[in-house]
Amino acid sequence: MSRKFSVVAILLAALVSTACSSQAAPPAGNLQTKGDGLIPASKVVDPNSIAKALDFANPSAVAEQARTLATSNCLEALGFTFTPPKTAEVDIYMAMGIPRITEQQALQDGYPKSVFGANEQTEANDVDLSKALYGPADSPKVSAVLGDTEKSISGSGCFADGFKKVYGTIADGMLATGLATDSIHGATLSAAYDDDLGAANAEWAGCIKGTPFPELEGPGAAYAFAQDNPDQALAVAEVDSECREKVNFNQKLDLVIEKYLTTYLHNMEPYINQIQSIRAKAEVRGRSILGG
Known part of the structure; x- marks a missing residue:
């Protein structure tokens, strides 16, 4: 018989562990650092650094869709089904902690929702x-290293099979x-x-x-307030967006971010071609899986 479990939460937790981390996570790579996981601002800024950095940091959508399907198929063969x-x-x-928001977005929906904010842990244990x-508890681990950062996952089970x-x-x-x-x-x-950024907040x-x-004291504080006071979330989002527009905050925030993403891209340079090559091959396999 097929055993049906609400496994979205447990697999999503695994995906989060390999696809996203907390903002306080230390940077990977042999980085120029200035202590506590921080990197210096670049004196020469690449105005396209946000798009380039996101292109590097985000996995291939096609490959990840195929990986999810491959994991699902593996589980189904073992008698489990899931969405x-x-x-x-x-x-x-x-x-x-400063989600992007415009006046129009604030009026319609308020702040964007975190995709990790409301996962039910039904039967996750x-x-x-x-x-x-993930295979038996004593399954051998497989490790990978990017610069100075290392991660390990179980080498058996459907999660590994999808990879x-x-x-x-x-x-x-x-x-x-x-x-x-x-x-x-x-x-x-x-x-x-x-x-x-401190000046822009002021x-x-x-x-x-x-x-x-x-x-x-700043849009970050407004967002935190909205999270703690959902009954006032729309109201604070509206005034936040209006003040951002008046002081050109979003543009100033981008200028700040670009200084550090320029440094980040420089530090990631030794790995960019390698990871792009892995993703390109994965997309070919992924399309075959999705097409099959």
């Missing part, structure tokens, strides 16, 4: 399902997904401490004084 979750894309603004996904079918090897799959994704967080963390705070939320 495959969507692999989340890197959001540098959300990683900084099922022993049989966990074994199907192998799409990326060729588990290690290459980890490089092209979680390790590349995690590597960007040192840059976003560094940007959060930049003096120019301008925004001057604007917010004439609203029902005069105590807020």
Whole structure:
């Protein structure tokens, strides 16, 4: 008989561990650092660094869709069924706790929702399902290294099988997904401490004084307030977006981020071609899986 479990949560947790990390995660690579996982701002800024960095940090959508399907097929063969979750894309603004928002977005929907914000943990502790996904507890681990950062996952089970079918090897799959994704967080963390961002926050705070939320000190604080006070989330999102527009905050934030992503891209240079090659081959395999 086919055993049906709500396994979205447990697989998504695994995907998150390889596709996204907290904003405080240390940067990967042999980076120029200035302590505590922070990297320096570049004196010469690449105005296209945001797009380039996201292209490197985000895994291939085709490959990840195929990996989810391959994992699903493996589980189904073992008697489990599930609804495959969507692999989340890197959001540098959300990683900084300052999600992007415009006045129109604020009026319609408020702040964007974090894709990891409301996962039900239904039956996530099922022993049989966990074994199907990750193999026995004593399964050998497979490790991969990007610069100074290393990750390990079980070498058996359907989760590993999905990596192998799409990326060729588990290690290459980890490089092209979680390790590349995690590597960007040192840059976003560094940007959060930049003096120019502090100045932009101060301008925004001057604007917010004439609203029902005069105590807020920046868009990050407004977002945190909205999370803690959902009944006022739309109202604070509206005044936040209005003040951002008045002081040109979003553009100033991008200028800050670009300084650190330029450094990040320079530090990732030795790995970019390798990971792009892994992803290109994975897309070929992925299309075959999806087409089959």
